[in-house]
Amino acid sequence: MKMKRLTLLLLFLTQLVWAQENTFKNPILQGGYPDPSITTDGEYFYIVNSSFEYFPGLPLHRSKDLVNWEFIGYGLHRADQCNGEMNLVDVQQNGGIHAPTIRYHEGKFYIITTNVYNPIDGSPTKMINFIITAEKITGPWSEPHIIKGAPGIDPDIFFDDNGDVWFVGTHSPENPNYEGEGEIWTQQLDLDNWKLKGERHYLYRGACGGVWVEGPHVYKHDGKYYLMVAEGGTSYNHAMMIAVSENMTGPYESNERNPILTTRNLSYDNWVNSTGHADIVQLKDGRWYMVALGIRGDVQRASNMGRETFLVPVQWERVPFWWEEIKYDWPVVAPETGRVMKNEKLPFDSHPQLRNDAFIDNFDGNPLDLEWNFRRVPMENTYSLSAKKGHLRLFLKPEVIQKRGRTSLMGIRQKETDFEYSSKMKFNAKKEGTEAGISIFQKDDNFINFTVKKKNGKHVLQLLLAEKKVEELQVLKEEVITDYKGEIIFKLLSMENKYVFSYSLDNGKTFIPFETTKSDYLLSFGWNSGYTGAYCGIYATSNGKPTKEYADFDWVNYKGFE
Known part of the structure; x- marks a missing residue:
């Protein structure tokens, strides 16, 4: 009997060690790294984060395995990128660089984002949407190309497979039904002249009331356009919603199972809260992963580190109901648990996480x-x-x-x-x-x-x-x-x-x-x-x-x- 118990104990310990060796720990980017966006050039994955009033701005990391990240530079790394209309000299606190999107397209990196600036004279807040580019992720990055006539914050840039390039933005509708109502809009981009062109299209006001709809990202999957947004504000009710359309310009149909990621259904005392403002990326083998911000609930349901970057697995699943006329694929975030876990299975078993604090x-x-x-x-x-x-x-x-x-x-x-x-x-x-x-x-x-x-x-x-x-x-x-x-x-x-x-x-x-x-x-x-x-x-x-x-x-x- 003692021998059997000892054998079971050794088996348990072996399994425990194996499980620990085959997991990684969240967050993957520790410290103030909010609003993550991710892309890949086929060799590396790259993450950019918002930086608000801090300089250098738009911190950049790269990784080959999604869990070990190398700090490699900044998108805004020169003072001459951050003066004049692009003012980061006397910007107000919590202003500055909000929620960027990074994309790699035909040998070039693009970052699109917003500088939110409150003029000292009290005139209306300026939402300065701009794009910077680089041939190499380490730079040098270009001067900001300001997109005139683009309202709101948190823009996305989407390269369609037919050659069209789209600016996807967030703004408040002309006649909002309530405070904080947001709306997603899109318009084509002329990258030769850094201008919007053509008709503006209004796409989506969210899935659950539409409060603080922001941070849009568009993806092409199964021949259809998927629009993913953050909703509910960057606090306990933060959530990710997704909608689908046959056309880039809509109409978009909400996923009946929204939200696809949130902690609003969990205790306020969950180890992490406020998860959202996410982006997804596809691996070479077809799998998908999501990066999202979250706040560790270390003290008083908050932390000194603020909003950090977390990694979650994603898989696409088709609607199973026989009565659905159109059976869409939808992304299922953390399919085994439905939440961001402190310890997750490694994306690649051969690449253990080497955490350095x-x-x-x-x-x-x-x-x-x-x-x-x-x-x-x-x-x-x-x-x-x-x-x-x-x-x-x-x-x-x-x-x-x-x-x-x-x-x-x-x-x-x-x-x-x-x-x-x-x-x-x-x-x-x-x-x-x-x-x-x-x-x-x-x-x-x-x-x-x-x-x-x-x-x-x-x-x-x-x-x-x-x-x-x-x-x-x-x-x-x-x-x-x-x-x-x-x-x-x-x-x-x-x-x-x-x-x-x-x-x-x-x-x-x-x-x-x-x-x-x-x-x-x-x-x-x-x-x-x-x-x-x-x-x-x-x-x-x-x-x-x-x-x-x-x-x-x-x-x-x-x-x-x-």
């Missing part, structure tokens, strides 16, 4: 690592990688973190709720009010700064909080460090829903506890404009007074804990 930058190379982002196009001479060998020099500017502002602030995406982030800084503060250190930031009005500041002639260690819906900056702790010699290591440990801040003045031999706070200050709720995720970064400012001072950062080290 660490990032170390010793600033030994040039240019800057792709992981680094700025809030808006940075000012000139914000940083240097050559001023001091093996260091990043961050120049102090008079500007501080504020709405629509630019300052000496840069960061990398937080990728797990539990993590450790540290950085070594050399900073000899001279002028009163100068400060530098690390920053954990979400928005212009939502961040935590852990810095050394020159105050009343002394070096002060300061922990400062900008909290949503709280007008004034809050000083969580301030302490004079009398033995500061110009070098410090900052450390933040996020664990058990707490942030533990500490520092070292002896090159990491000992760390001195400074303060412990809750970790949910930077939560990103989908229903509260939580379009992006938190960043771990570095920051320097002279707080309004011009100076030639700077801070040299020797390294940064990030490690996420699943």
Whole structure:
């Protein structure tokens, strides 16, 4: 009997190990990577994500197996792509680059997307729809080709097999029946002149009330046109709907089994919520997969990482009912479970997922690592990688973190709720009010700064909080460090829903506890404009007074804990 039990136990453990080795873990792109769109050139798969007010914009990844993704660049990687009408210099938070579509067609990559810009003078919001192209995914990418007369957001570009090219857009109908009613429209594109041409056609207002219908994608399958859209807003009621037509211009018939992906039927406490805004791609062997955004429910049904990219299997199934006159094929998302799973079967058994939650930058190379982002196009001479060998020099500017502002602030995406982030800084503060250190930031009005500041002639260690819906900056702790010699290591440990801040003045031999706070200050709720995720970064400012001072950062080290 004991031998039988032991055999069964070994069999169970073997099956468990096999199952773990043959699965991948969601999300496939950790951190703030919302609104994914996917395409393939037959060799690689490529994903682009929205980037809102961040620069560089439109991050790009590639993969051969759908689970291991290489960060390879940005669609908006030059300042001259992001000025003038394409303003990412003083764009409002949660504005900027929304929901792109990427497609590969006849040897060229196309990204179509929207820059949402609220003019400072209070005039109406501008929806600037544009296309960029590249011969290689790594660029260089073209200047933005702005499509005049194209209203709304979240455009799709569809290349029909007869040579026609279509712009598929989202807008509010002229006479909406309720707030948030959306409508999908299409019009042919002249790619020689980057203009719309011909008649505009109105296609679809959604399947379940049509609230916030957006993010359209068109596919050709079984000789028919399938229009997939997001609906319900990018929160708990987010969902994917699909409709079909014999013609590109409609009429479109909704799938009776909509929505094809959602968490609105699950508990608010499901491990992931708000799934939607998806795109699908076909593999060489005929199988299909979907990429979709979702929000991990780590804390208060939200997470600091905001909306991330998840992978789900898809299969097409024909309507089985004998009384249906036309038997359409429809995509069935996650056919075995009906939901996004934390662990899914690998698309290719021979390609295990090699997950890496660490990032170390010793600033030994040039240019800057792709992981680094700025809030808006940075000012000139914000940083240097050559001023001091093996260091990043961050120049102090008079500007501080504020709405629509630019300052000496840069960061990398937080990728797990539990993590450790540290950085070594050399900073000899001279002028009163100068400060530098690390920053954990979400928005212009939502961040935590852990810095050394020159105050009343002394070096002060300061922990400062900008909290949503709280007008004034809050000083969580301030302490004079009398033995500061110009070098410090900052450390933040996020664990058990707490942030533990500490520092070292002896090159990491000992760390001195400074303060412990809750970790949910930077939560990103989908229903509260939580379009992006938190960043771990570095920051320097002279707080309004011009100076030639700077801070040299020797390294940064990030490690996420699943």
